Amino acid sequence: MSKPAYVLSVNMGYGHDRAAYALKELADGGIIKMNDYPGIPKKDKKLWTESRKGYEAVSRLKPIPLIGDIAFAVMDKIQEIADFYPRRDLSDPTYQVHQTYYMIEKLGMGKHLIEKLAKKPKPLICTFFTAAFAAEVYDYPEEIYCQVCDADMSRAWVPKDPKKSRIKYFAPNGRVVERLKLYGVKEENIFHTGFPLPREVIGDLQNSVAKKDLMRRICNLDPEGVFMKKYTKTLESELGSNSCEIKKHHPLTVMFAVGGAGAQRQLAIDILTSLKSTLKRDGLKLHLMAGTKKQVFKDFTHAVNKLGLKSLLNKKLFIDYYSDRPTYFREFNKLLRKTDIVWTKPSEMSFYCALGLPILMAPTIGSQEDFNRTWLMYIGAGVDQADPKYTNEWLFDWIKSGGLARAAWNGYMEAPQHGAYRIEGIVTGEKMEVETLPMIV
Template identity: 50%
Template sequence: MGRLKKKKNHKHEKKGVCHVVAVDMGYGHERPANALKDISYKGEIWVANNYKGIPKKDKKMWTQGRELYEAISRLKPIPILGHYIFEAMDRMQQIPPFYPQRDLSKPTFQLKQQDRFIQKGLGKDLVERLSENPLPLVCTFPLPAFAAEMHGYPGDIYLVCTDSDISRSWVNTNPAKSRIKYFAPTGRVVERLQMYGIKRSNILHTGFPMAKSLIGGADSKIIRKDMRRRLINLDPYRRFFDRYYTTLEQKFGKAFCRQEQPKSPTVAFAVGGAGAQRALGINIAKSLKNHIIKKKINLILVAGARREVASYFNRELKKLKLDKHVEVLFEKERRAYFRKFDERLRDVDILWTKPSELSFYTGLGIPIIMSPTVGSQEDYNRLWLQQVGGGILQHDEKHTHEWLFDWIDSGALARMAWNGFIEAPTHGIYRIEDAMLGRDSELPPHPMIV
């Protein structure tokens, strides 16, 4: 796959062009898969570790792995013990330093062990089911893609990388002979994959796939509309607008720069799929309590699809007498959660979360306040967010009522929203769709650095 050629806009309404496979370990692999539902066969998302008819032995292996990951992720905040247990797990999937550039194609012990499980039949049942209609196969987690290749899936196999940098676990034990093609969200992932032994012709620099409902086509109609509202709310004294007026007018026209009365900003705090950092959300609510009651700011606590996290939020908010003032976003079904999250995100002005796959959402013109990282990949996502200028590390959440309003009043968060929009990729879903249809994209190529 060579460099994308610019072309006139074409429709992005084709459905049923591929099979999409994810896993439900956290949200990082399932969220991009759900963004791809518009082009998946019958709108289906296959969850490799949890589908109807999955063999019991497969289910057992997957379940043990997921439960271990989630349990250790929740242990991390525990002083000393939790830190050391998490560090031991994280070391197995750590991303090595990029420099000096070198050959990193040698497989890890964990990859060799994973190969043995696949050789014994892990994933074979799913591959056989999908082979009955061998459309291109798009995976958002490495193991199903490796299984498809090892078990002879007859169609093309693609793998969507879901972080700004990746570990060796994303490439199988024999990269030189692998026919898996990669969708890279950043230029760094393009380079990293080559260090791991993947041929450049098997890598397409697409950006991270986000739902079409958040973007609005190749010309970003929805992004522009939502970002204008955010910039107004995040720049009450027009310090950002005054400084960047000429740039904004040239980019979007005078109507975009028209002065309007800002509304109270909306902050969404999102916990990860393992439910870690839930206490942080309540600390934020405590600090902002008076401002929330006075309607100077709105708060959404995103519990995702974890009932115990939603129950915790509701219980603690009731103690604070904020249960009538703070929204708790919870859906018992994961796909319903992703859909609801995308709907509510359009009204969100600030996203507060650990630097997970949600880091890429700064491209929608949303500033990201970063909570502490959980895992090596999030350390790299944090660096990437800082590099593009779309995110910043949180200060002490107990003093949110002070520093957050300083950032709003100064126009700093408006500037981050603008930086994210300008620098971060947003149209991954459209580039992936074009690749599935075998056509050139009308979108310009990404710069390699981001």
């Protein structure tokens, strides 16, 4: 059966691909990588490769004193998100917008792919702005949608002349809705959908899978019953009458997820060092998520061996590495269902708090992550990490207090779960019985 749209992504970091993967049910021909598809011209491939290498190199340099700070400050300044208040006209294109259009209009970036897709046109869903810009420049004959992947966005995501543009935006939260208006995007071209989450971890519009997972998770996150005793009626009204009488189905499970550029591998090693004794003694599982980064996997393996923890591998301690992104996303989503705490920088993973996953926030990398952090704290679903050298102390204090159970509940109640369903309804014209999202900014 033919699917209703083309879904375009790029494999720069994980954010754009993660959003695209959640829309795979809509994607005719699977997820199309604008920077890596069969038949991509060598010129396009070279442009994309140089761009990605630059991004990942700067991200890896970030932890290095002085050099990393300078390199990242320059890149971050180019991608800077202006202060929202006072509200004002921010529609003038930035240097990055002009640079993107130069690559499209003068160097032909994306022309080959857009013309190829135009031979059998379908609505186009882009999880990266360059793809949407190219589709408009080259007169793609169908609807063009662009999914924003963070809780706020820079002017780079909006075309040179937004008032004349026909690109339609899927906004993950209320702040992005309002930001798009400041950038000059017409209100009728803005859809407040929420970030698309994979259906396999939601279940359906009634959250059948997410609810079951949350019930089990709260049991692990609230061993003293502090949170459950206080909110028994509230929990039972949403999760069912026996939600506060569930038994443990798995040991307390923590996942540390390294970003696509592998910038925070040293932090994971610090956490592992702190939890060494706890892993040997108590009922804790720790997943070090290397994703598709082979060097990160090697670094983690070296650290495990150095700390004398090799005997715990694949029992209490796991190093998760995958050779390709589709496998990574599929297995990652399976693992999320058995995870109690996600420890990561506030990337697009911030939106996964909607599953009832508390987010332990590692230090941010870039303006967009600063805004993701603010959003997580605003809805009460994320908390900054304390000193990772003392994880074995503060993490369990937070669990005993019921604080992380509260964060899990806040994320489930406040963050949107049904972005993928709303997007399907918009693209296909089918009516979806989903609630209207509040304007959480």
